[in-house]
Amino acid sequence: MSLYDIEVTTIDGRRERLEAYRGQVLLIVNVASECGFTPQYEGLEALYRQYAADGFAVLGFPCDQFGHQEPGDEATIRDFCSTRYSVSFPMFAKIEVNGPHAHPLYRYLKAERGGLLGRRIKWNFTKFLVDRNGRVVQRYAPTVKPEKIAEDLPAYLQAR
Known part of the structure; x- marks a missing residue:
């Protein structure tokens, strides 16, 4: 199974x-509206917005x-994200990321890139960077701000 085989549900139910x-x-980021890290939406x-035209997406x-x-x-x-942070990147239905009901996407991501807590x-x-070939190449802790991730993006965006 590859990343591209995984089925997800958009925030609009598709x-x-x-x-x-x-x-x-x-x-790929697991997000929450009432978290101390919520300002990372910005x-x-x-x-x-900066890299979408280069083939980049935040999910x-x-x-x-x-x-x-x-x-x-x-x-x-959806309303919170659009009105508070003007989010235009793809958002999906609420999921679980740990435990027996973890979404298949997160089972896959954690198997590819364990963290301090192993496969949790x-x-x-928590953020996962996936290259153009579907390989999980980086895992970032919740404390890593998007601005820091921007330093890593050019190398992956230039690779075709």
Whole structure:
């Protein structure tokens, strides 16, 4: 199985395969609206706007597994992201990232790039960088700001 075989649900309820993002550099992030790291939405959106034309996308996956920091439904999350942070990058339905009900995407990402807690996500705003070939090439802790990730992007965006 590859990353592109995984099916996800958009925040608007449409099912799609990650195949739709083949050939792009991706930053996949588990997000939450009431987290201390929530202001990172601003930096994530800035990255997306700066590099989208070069084949880059941020994919946001809301998760309520950490301190009940994403209590809203998809409509509430979508409205919050668009009105508070002008998010235009793709957002998806709320998922679990740890435990027996972890979404297949996060099972895949954690298997490819373990972290300090092994195959667990530590907190909201853990980020995975995926190259144009679907390889998970970096994992960033929640404390790593999008501006720091911007330093890594040119090398992956230039590779074809």
